[in-house]
Amino acid sequence: MLECDRLHTYYGAAHVLFAVSLNVAPGTAACILGRNGVGKSTTLRTVMGLTPPREGSILFKGRRIDGLPAYKVARMGLGYVPEDRRVFAELSVEDNLLVAERQAEGGFGWTAERAFEVFPALQEFRTRLAGFLSGGQQQMLTIARALMGNPSMLLLDEPTEGLSPVMVKTLEEAILSLKREGLTMLVAAQDMHFAAKVADHLYVMNRGAIVYEGQRADMERDAAVIQSHLVV
Amino acid sequence: QQPPIKIGLTTDLTGIAAAYARGQVNGVELAIAEINAAGGIMGRKLELLVRDSQLRPELGTSHTRDLITREKVDFLIGPDASSVGVAVSAVAKQYKKVVVMTIPNTPRLVGELYHPHFFTIVPSGTMLARAMAEGLDKKYKSIAFIGGDYEASHQAVKYFGDWLAKVNPEAKITNTQWPKLGEPDFTPYITQLLSSKPDLIFSYLWGSDLIAFIKQAKSYGLFERTKFATLLFLDDLRALGSEMPDGILGQMYAPPFGTKGGKMDTFIQAFNAKYNAYPSDWAVMAYDGMMLLAQGIKAANSVDQEAVRTALEGIKYEGLQGGVTTFREVDHQGNVPSFLGVTGKDDKLPFKTLVDIKRIEADKVWPTPQEILAERK
């Protein structure tokens, strides 16, 4: 579904991603683990077209998407949940969803109603301005918002940040059920446990490069290696 | 080959008075072209240096200084807006350069700011306001005033009122309105003016303000309901064209059609040939100003400032407007006339002009030397 080949990304003069290559097969979830500042968010932004790579190529559903503006990437069916929430503070919850609503190729028929089913807390506040939601509520909203675009693949940047344990569980279940429906996912996360629950495939990043790659089955075996990349 | 005699002209080619400045530059250029064609003065050609002061006094100062100190101009000819005029006059005073003003007419120039190198051939604000009072029919008793909210217009109503008290003591100014300069909407003022039911409205609006006022007043039937007397520039007549109502009392500085025959007709033709346009009041005064300055230089037979100043003080110049222009000693105010007439159609021109023109001579209305001296205190 998504094939990234040797991506190099820069912020101005700062070289941040070094030859990042990763693949996500249709209907599976891949997870990028790594400490702070290793380039997880940048990888997702690069795929999304927000910080285009200077070198390398990205194929989505077999088509080149590197160099395309973000809106074209989104229209091809890639949904994005950013790390710092970025809800539209001055719009109501409902309108946040409305803005994102879009029928894309190969979507899964998401509507606001279905999103509210997954996140009942949002239903309660559907007319409240998004800026007034609590941190966790905002996090749910960004996920719901991304679903409204009916993506065939979702990029999630630390989706559990700021969620209470009970919400994390709900989210895990939601992700698994989305996966069952056939949605492909690439998730950036800090948390091994979460990754272990949702990911079929695992990448570990360190200092802008992928330093480990493995299947879910390998995780236990390689726990020590993975761990070694997650500490300094 | 003798070096040319340099004339410096700082004027506001940018800003709301730009149209006047253009006419002025053209007038001076035409005069210089004619002088040079006739061989120049003392065998020297004249050269004009134009600077744009953009209606900013400080820029007027910089340019005038620069013209004097870097370009070494020999004489200055007047700027456009009064505020820049004041600034230019101050520089001329400091460097003792002869300057001839052809548009600015704030009474302060001949009053507190006067200096011996200053000469003007524009009827001052005082003279115009008094001429208006002088020329009005005595039957108008209740008079309303409207003028832009700035100094000249406040002074105008004052001088007008004072003179009225002398020539028509029964008349009263019953209502005054002060829209800001550049006001796009005069309707509130129009309704105010009309509600006081005056015999006559005296307006000190000009340029685009006057045009907007006239157009808006038309739909309120103002010109049918009351007599309207206003300061009027040729540019206004031209811009309004056939929209200009008939029967408005207009006061003008130096309308080309105000003087029949003689030099004026030649001038109009020459101007038209050169610029493909009918000259404005400003072009007339600018042309006269330049010619007069040239005559002064010729008379002095030198470009020495003091010699030329003395020559100008005693000059007798026969200009476009007929009569002989001289400067009086106390304030170097030229004895220039102003004109009062009624708007109407002229078959020869594509816009309306004044008919029944009255020429009001300077000596009737200019302030007495005592008045001038009192102001300088």
Add this chain to the structure above:
Amino acid sequence: MTDAVLELRGVSKTFGPFKAVTDMSLSVLKGEIHALIGPNGAGKSTLLNMVAGGLPPSAGEILFAGRSIVGLPPHQIVHAGIARSFQITSIFPKLSVIENVRIALMARQGRCRSLFAPAAGVMQDDALALLEQVHMERDLDRPAGELAAGDRKRLEFAMALAGAPELMLLDEPTAGMSPEERSLVTAIIRKINATRGVTVLFTEHDIDMVFSTAHRITVMHQGSKLTEGEPAAVRANPRVRELYLGEAAHA
């Protein structure tokens, strides 16, 4: 009650018809690490914000060291001895990392009032020490806005530490951090509490961190207090397990 540094009595906050916090009473004892937990939207941030002076309470009293601080503007509350960090990081993005901390130190000590005294080097050493503590000494001269999310969070924490406050209000201080940095921050909290007796009131969703760090825990739910007590007791509370931890009560 006597040794409570911070005491809330019947504090409420309503936004229009919505009650974000209802009649909350809370005492934070001197020298304790007090955790405030609860489901998303329970009102934790709102509560901290009221203490810090960012929001006026609709009702109730807030006492700090026995003195009411309701109605005081934030900067006065800071000078009274309360520092805070934000849930959504709030730093000076274009200033360098070390300048961020230095300004925090200078402001806290009231050293910004001089028009002419050069700022260069002022409190440089203290700032360095703080940044070393959070292991950011390598990023000193980077503009703070360029930091990755987790690093910004650490910087924010360092700024809250600046100037030795008596009470720290930390809103999810370790959210978005990797496990390693998380334990670092936790260790610092414990350390300043143990060595300097700094009182800490914090919110957090990482339960391991909460239960291992806090001396006492208050659980909020829908704007009011659900329960309060020692970590073990709170953990065992069936309502907490159901509403917050999401563990089936019978499990």
Add this chain to the structure above:
Amino acid sequence: MGWRREAAPLLVLLATMAALPFLVGESDVYLANDFLITALFAMSFNLLLGQAGMLSFGHAAFYGLGAYTVALLYSKLGVPIVPGILAAPLVAGVMALAIGFFVVRLEGMYFAMLSLSFAQLIFSVVSSWYSFTGGDNGLPVSPPDWLLPTNAYYYFTLAVVSVCIGLLFLVRRSTFGAALAAIRENPQRAAYLGLNVRVYQLAAFVLAGALAGVAGSLRSPLQQMAFPSLLYWTQSADPVLMTLAGGVGAFIGPIVGAALFVLLTFVVTSHTDYPLFAFGAVVLVLVLFLPKGIVGTVEGWWDRRRAKPAPATPPQAAHAAAQQEGSRP
């Protein structure tokens, strides 16, 4: 940025300006005088915009008040120019305090519009109070004979402006300046660090107003006139443009901007029939191609030239890339 790096160009500039009358003609000295005053005006403005992030659109009010203080003291009370120039910052500062008290409550564009409104109110008073201010044709001032020669007044201006810019230099690098920078970046955060944001903003506003007053007070003796147009809003736009064109972030940015504008205005109004067009085109090009203003862009270019090549790929990244190649499915 080290203070040497900021001070060095200032000192070079000071030396150049001091030598100028020996190198160029009277008219150019006059123009340079104009530049010095304009530069101080723009610098005082940049204390607000560059340092504190406050976009004031009414800064000309204080400039004009400075000019009128000198003119009024001179013409109404016969006070000579020099004491007038000393009084100007006081008058402008007090006015800035009164206006600042209200305007610092607002932020961003609202702050800009409120400062504009107050300035316009002062402008309307000045331009229509004929008996006191002389109205729209201005109020004359005559410098004493010893200041009348172009060079004499030039050196006088140079001295005053140097002192004021020196002051601004100190303020920028002071702890107060650091607090302003923090407030500019994130006022909310600054408040939660213990800064009384309003008071700091007010202090900056007063200081900037007072220094603008000094600039204005130097202006009216130069023109031998105080004009209401010195207080008009278009005059307030000037320092904004100069500062942004020169570079908001750099200390000497506004000076460079002022030099450019004074010179450019003079040149275009001397040589073209369409000065606004030429001027606007230059500004347009500056904005489009020099994103950080002139000084900022030059500095960036300088730094890049001197920077050592950035460290290349981190060691283990290269190795990781290789490993990637092998493990690709």
Add this chain to the structure above:
Amino acid sequence: MTDVLIQILSGVSRGMVLFIVASGLTLIFGVLRVANFAHGSFYMVAAFVTYTVTRMAGGGMPGFLASLVIAPLCVAALGAAIEMLLLRRIQHRDHFYQLILTFAITLIVADGVKMIWGRDYRSVPRPQLLEGSISIFGSPFPSYYVLLIVIGLVIALALRLMLERTRFGKTLRAAVADGEMVGALGVNVPLLYTGVFTLGAWLAGLGGALAAPVGSIAIGIDNSIIIESFAVVIIGGVGSVSGALVGALVIGVLQAIGIMVAPRLAIAFIFIALCAVLLLRPQGLLGRRA
């Protein structure tokens, strides 16, 4: 009494022109956060285009209608070009830069107008049909002003519906807050911005075309309208179309009444109103508190 009524009505009609221009500005300023100084230039250019069109088509109704269509379109095209060629390139920089960019444009346009139309001021006649006046309680009220009031109200309603009710409007508001994020949701943000800017320019053009037959067309009308429009936008609340309507009417009517009560304040009137509103209700009459 009818005096006062007529006074108010004329204030309203003036307010309507101001509203039409300011509504374009409030869109551009409120929605795109571009403090567009060139807005006054759009107004001026439209007025001059109106002059040319009516001269070519003769003064009557056809000329008037043609100018009402052509002038705003010309200006809209100009706006689109400015947005795509210039503003877009500095979109990601500090908003200050857009301010000076648009300021530079005002200068260029001011002289551009001089190059094309000269320095003289001009006048556009009203079509015969709208030349006269209707009678309101026996006092004449120009029929052209009635037309202005009607057009203003229609525009207000249309804009309000567009912004508040349509997805387009909501997307717009979201894009202001976080353009990058909206882009990541599949919205072509640059196109959206161009669209808004063009619409804003079109409104300025419409205002210019409508105002041309009532006033005079001169260099400098850009200057006065821009300050008044900003005042209206701020008084009404940035980004709020209804606010702009209220703001414009408040200014129009208060000015009309104000000169009866305190004529000496007329010159400073708008700024007194601005100060009062900003101090008492900084977010504007209908603005949302941030």
